[in-house]
Amino acid sequence: MADALVLGAGLAGSAAACLLARGGANVLLLERESRAHHKVCGEFLSVEAVAHLRQLGIDPAALGAAPIKRIRLLDGKMEVEAPLPFEALGLSRHALDEVLLSRAEAAGVKVERGVRVLELGGGGVRTSHGSRTGHHVLLATGKLPIREGNNSPPRRAANGFVGFKMHYRLAPPATRRLAGTIVLALFEDGYAGLQMVEDGRANLCLVLRRSRLPFIGGDWNGVRRWLGENPALRNLLADAEPLFERPVTIANLAYGVPAHHGEDGAVLRLGDQWGMTASLTGDGMAIALRSAFLAARCVLAGDAGSYPALIADEARRQVGRAMLLQNALQRPWMRLGGLRLAQLCPPLLTFMAGMTRLPEWELSDEGSGVIA
Template identity: 45%
Template sequence: MSRRHDALVVGGGLAGAALARQLAAAGRDVLLLERQSGPHDKVCGEFLSGEAVLYLRRLGLDPAALGALPLDSLSIAGRGEAGRCCRLPFPAFSLSRRRLDEALLAHAAAAGAELRRGAGVRVLERDGNGNGWQARLEDGSRVQAREAFLATGKHDLRGWRRPPGRQPDLLGFKLHLRLARQQAMALGRGVEIGLFPGGYAGLQPVEGGRANLCLLVRRGAFAALGGQWPALLAAITASCPHLARRLSGAMPLWERPLAIAAIPYGFVQRGSDGCWRLGDQAAVIPSFAGEGMSIALHSAHLAAACHLRGEDAAAFQHRLAHDVGPLVARATLLSRLLVRPGGQALLLGAARALPFALSAAASLTRLPRHALRGTGLNPAEALARLA
């Protein structure tokens, strides 16, 4: 059996790597386990709100230096030809998860965290005396720690499954593309949402001249199309001419899209099972609300602060649920509307009739200011500097 670490962090995504970096920088003995052996992509909208950028800069990372692209507009389109567009009411950026996650992992290791890659966890449990934790890895080895932090993203660890959320019937897909030159110029620095029967898709530029197409679709709608990606893509472009035009002549950069199922969208961990749950293991906000990465980084910051003050996992989960519960609920309500015909018609009508409707909807799903005060910055002033 290896030495007993102060903290075992399971999962090297945004939440896990950010937490490991902060605890290691504070002098804690941190073991960070990441099951993937190398850089990889994830099903994610890759949207960084200003709040996420504040947290990254506090960690010592500058998204612009990593190639993040500024975003300045939001549009939504359905069966009509023209998308309804507005200026984003807050600063935002776009950066691929492959690049951002790698930068954070390197940052955690540089701060002193022990990083093990290709280290999947098979079993996580309390140790025999109940005063710490032990994990059995897929290679048969075991590790021990005083505290365990679960940050495995949208994937559940065996024995630590989250309950269904308020909207558990969605499938997620993601594909990077290279748009035709004219369409890439037309997309510019915008985020475009296209509605189709049973779901919605988001398109935005990412670094390297690429575009990220990420979408959610109801399980039943996908099954009705034979459960095939080409049929789904054809249905999307047939239902949304605006998105069809953007994708005309586009070259897929991957052989097939990434896919994920059984996601408990709308879930918020309110109680405590003893383990510190971060990121999507604590709160799952529907994609395109724009705050998924901010919530992950916020959970890492809050967990580090609580742990270093000597608070327990229960106190942390309560505070995190207080911070993010309302915005997850609002985003889930919006997502429910986006995947239903009546809701889609309602939202498109509101976008046509009320010029401020899109920007208002975007603003309703942001981290509250009281949650950001722990960054040590004045949120209003800091976000104004980003704009």
């Protein structure tokens, strides 16, 4: 039996496994995919996420991450731009996840790839390759639902969101217009983000309510037409070369923090398994990494039961503010009023970007030793 059984080799899972192994724990990490793959993600590394990666010994800039210093908000023909309150970076999950996983393996983590988790419970999991057990189970499977014991599978979210991601090679003029900027386009029942990542690629990630999908054609062609309703976004994507054969998609996205009853530290929920923040704030990857640091610290200290309260104290305010912002922008009159205010006072946009951040993170001496 492993000291820690980690489910999922995304940001949260690989980071937690790496930290635990560096702290002397025997760690087994299970990942359902057999090789590197793309995920639906905005691929926006906020200042907090960058700081955590550097604490892990990873420099995103050295991996070719694109700098992002400004935000441009679009709604129909309305447009407003302002500086971010920090410098962010754009880096694909395809690249970043593999680097983190390799760091975990180098730290001594045993990794099993191509293993699908079927059911969680009883101090371990039932998988496509048999049972696996651990004194502590860290659930870091991202947005994928997991059946737990005798409980029914998670219900489909009422009018939940559907996510799409596509990488593009933009035309040179569009690449120059997008450089150093994240573009956030607002629509009825959804929004889209466009930014540069490594290797001169642009990442387009969007979410829309499931109920909207049939009205725009129900497929990727309909989604592209929907995106074309915004003239500025349409111009940026004109003559763009899609770099995937088909978009990466995910359904049934339920934002917010679900109720976790009976949390006692037996199962530690990391990243999106703890709670899914609104994508438009760009702090999802930061929350995943923050949860990894907290979970590893608690397990190594022999106090896993304190983790649920600690992650809630760190991240609930961010998720709450992000959800308020997302829900407000779904109302046409609030969206229009907010854009007009931001046009009159662009620093308001900078202020809002700063209000939806995680609290600053300070490592204790003990924590510093764990990641050295």
